[in-house]
Amino acid sequence: MPGSSPGVEAAQPADTALPLGRPGRRAWTSRLGEYAGFGPALILFGLFFLVPLGLIVCYSFWQTVDYNVVHDWTLDNYRYFFSVPTYVRTLWATVWVSVAATALTLLIAFPFAYWLARYVPKSYQKLLLILVILPFWTSYLLRVYSWLTILGPQGAMNRFLQWTGLTSQPVSFFLYDRPAVILVLVYLYFPFAALTLYASLERFDWNQFRAAMDLGATPRTAMWRILLPQMKPGITTAVIFVFIPILGEYLTPQLVGGARGVMIGNLIVNFFQGAQYTRGAAAALLIAALIVVLLAVFRRSLEVEDPYGT
Amino acid sequence: MARDLDIVSRRGWLTRGALSVWALLIYVFLFAPIVLLVVFSFNANRYGTFPITGWTTKWYGQVFHDYQIRDALTTTIRIALEVTLVSTVVGTAAAFPLVRSRLPFRSGIRIALVLPIMIPGLLIGVSLLVLFTNVFHQQLSPTTAVIGQSVYTTPFVLLLVAARLQGFDASLERAASDLGANTFKRLRYIVLPLLAPAILAGALFAFTLSLDEFIITLFLIGSHNTLPIYIYTQVKFGITPEVNALAALLLAASLCLMALAFVLPGIVRRALRLVPRRAG
Numbered sequence: 001m002p003g004s005s006p007g008v009e010a011a012q013p014a015d016t017a018l019p020l021g022r023p024g025r026r027a028w029t030s031r032l033g034e035y036a037g038f039g040p041a042l043i044l045f046g047l048f049f050l051v052p053l054g055l056i057v058c059y060s061f062w063q064t065v066d067y068n069v070v071h072d073w074t075l076d077n078y079r080y081f082f083s084v085p086t087y088v089r090t091l092w093a094t095v096w097v098s099v100a101a102t103a104l105t106l107l108i109a110f111p112f113a114y115w116l117a118r119y120v121p122k123s124y125q126k127l128l129l130i131l132v133i134l135p136f137w138t139s140y141l142l143r144v145y146s147w148l149t150i151l152g153p154q155g156a157m158n159r160f161l162q163w164t165g166l167t168s169q170p171v172s173f174f175l176y177d178r179p180a181v182i183l184v185l186v187y188l189y190f191p192f193a194a195l196t197l198y199a200s201l202e203r204f205d206w207n208q209f210r211a212a213m214d215l216g217a218t219p220r221t222a223m224w225r226i227l228l229p230q231m232k233p234g235i236t237t238a239v240i241f242v243f244i245p246i247l248g249e250y251l252t253p254q255l256v257g258g259a260r261g262v263m264i265g266n267l268i269v270n271f272f273q274g275a276q277y278t279r280g281a282a283a284a285l286l287i288a289a290l291i292v293v294l295l296a297v298f299r300r301s302l303e304v305e306d307p308y309g310t
Numbered sequence: 311m312a313r314d315l316d317i318v319s320r321r322g323w324l325t326r327g328a329l330s331v332w333a334l335l336i337y338v339f340l341f342a343p344i345v346l347l348v349v350f351s352f353n354a355n356r357y358g359t360f361p362i363t364g365w366t367t368k369w370y371g372q373v374f375h376d377y378q379i380r381d382a383l384t385t386t387i388r389i390a391l392e393v394t395l396v397s398t399v400v401g402t403a404a405a406f407p408l409v410r411s412r413l414p415f416r417s418g419i420r421i422a423l424v425l426p427i428m429i430p431g432l433l434i435g436v437s438l439l440v441l442f443t444n445v446f447h448q449q450l451s452p453t454t455a456v457i458g459q460s461v462y463t464t465p466f467v468l469l470l471v472a473a474r475l476q477g478f479d480a481s482l483e484r485a486a487s488d489l490g491a492n493t494f495k496r497l498r499y500i501v502l503p504l505l506a507p508a509i510l511a512g513a514l515f516a517f518t519l520s521l522d523e524f525i526i527t528l529f530l531i532g533s534h535n536t537l538p539i540y541i542y543t544q545v546k547f548g549i550t551p552e553v554n555a556l557a558a559l560l561l562a563a564s565l566c567l568m569a570l571a572f573v574l575p576g577i578v579r580r581a582l583r584l585v586p587r588r589a590g
Contacts, residue, residue, distance in 0.1 A: 248430020
């Protein structure tokens with residue numbers, strides 16, 4: 001990949017910060033010039049990312065009266081959200097689906113990454129890894145959509161079942177329920193997990209594994225006591241980068257989840273499309289709060305290094 | 311060394327075989343939906359799925375003659391070009407101080423800059439919707455979509471350029487400075503040629519991401535359509551072979567662009583080796 005990046009993580013000041021040009025002539029203007037590059041980014045991320053997020057926080061504590069937002073500080077939006085049993089159920093279902101999908105993604109990705117890092121010759125590893133990431137670089141919408149042609153009533157799965165004679169009528173069992181949502185989520189986020197786990201397995205020194213076994217450890221003990229502890233940062237990164245986007249999923253439950261697969265993202269969209277901005281903001285903030293808690297918990301062991309395989 | 315381990319573990323070959331089967335299944339899992347989508351786009355049957363009744367390219371013909379699709383394509387490309395411009399300039403400019411200056415709160419700034427690609431796009435979409443409609447009282451348009459998408463694509467450019475800047479030999483610049491090159495000349499003859507491959511890759515990333523972006527655009531595009539939004543509105547009424555054909559084209563486009571993003575930087579790097587010589 002271009003530059004095979006160590007990412008911003010490694011962006012330490014080091015001696016590159018030594019001033020260029022003639023020494024001794026570094027006035028405050030030149031130091032300002034050093035930071036000038038941040039200017040455009042400050043506008044883009046400040047005005048169009050941080051300010052809007054702050055706005056959502058405010059909105060979640062304000063009120064909508066006759067389609068106008070009134071700046072009265074109140075907890076009504078949250079009270080309303082938690083007073084409707086369907087919403088509360090959806091919130092818990094979202095957390096549950098996200099946990100299940102994340103766990104499943106990692107469990108599926110781990111043996112794969114292990115195989116790739118340990119059994120595949122070095123010269124093929126890169127190619128096979130690119131093949132895994134390839135679907136990830138195609139349209140997100142299309143990757144969800146493509147499952148409709150498999151899971152739908154006329155889809156590949158039903159055709160297969162009818163062909164084998166297991167069913168005579170198309171069953172809609174696959175589509176429009178939580179299992180379908182989880183399946184597609186695992187599909188969508190698998191490359192993230194495979195990539196991060198592979199990255200940490202690749203760095204692992206297998207001699208340690210052998211040493212452990214020489215000292216009498218069974219392969220399983222060696223795995224639990226030597227390999228997994230060293231993979232902890234990689235696993236944490238994988239969990240975060242899979243779990244967070246799933247929390248805010250809208251499209252997957254919308255297209256393959258149907259009425260029974262609703263997640264909180266769908267609620268938020270409904271609120272905003274119904275011009276209930278303040279209630280929608282409260283629901284959005286619940287997701288944001290979950291994310292902040294997660295990041296705070298894992299901050300120490302998070303590697304922001306190149307999560308996209310760039 | 312993997313072989314040594316296999317001798318130690320007697321069931322090594324069994325594990326290895328099982329894992330290989332597992333990996334194969336995963337590749338099938340990853341590619342089956344995409345391959346089926348393309349297969350269905352050539353299927354003669356009206357319903358866009360099984361059974362396969364014959365092969366045809368007529369759905370592709372219909373895609374090219376649909377004026378709605380052509381409209382959406384124009385909007386999509388216009389937005390993608392603007393997003394590419396914005397994120398390449400902003401991302402490249404920000405990479406310099408990020409890598410080179412002695413920043414206070416470095417880790418905080420780093421996380422803030424990666425946050426837009428970490429948090430769900432849904433949050434970016436709704437928060438910008440509120441900003442544009444309720445605070446700026448702005449009509450939603452392709453321009454608002456450009457801003458929303460740029461928030462999401464710029465960090466990618468930033469990461470790529472920062473990585474390249476990181477592995478950049480600062481003594482080259484110092485040498486140029488010693489030989490009397492001013493800031494502009496150093497930038498023009500030393501820094502930019504060396505960074506060009508990364509900037510180019512970043513631009514291609516941004517373009518592809520913009521082309522395929524869905525959720526942020528959904529909130530900010532207003533009454534216009536991009537291709538993903540058009541496909542989404544069609545899919546709500548069921549699968550049609552035209553949408554399959556359009557989807558296959560869009561898949562092909564993103565794959566080609568990404569392949570370029572992988573290959574082109576190397577080519578540019580080789581071509582640009584000439585530049586410093588000419589400048590010297």
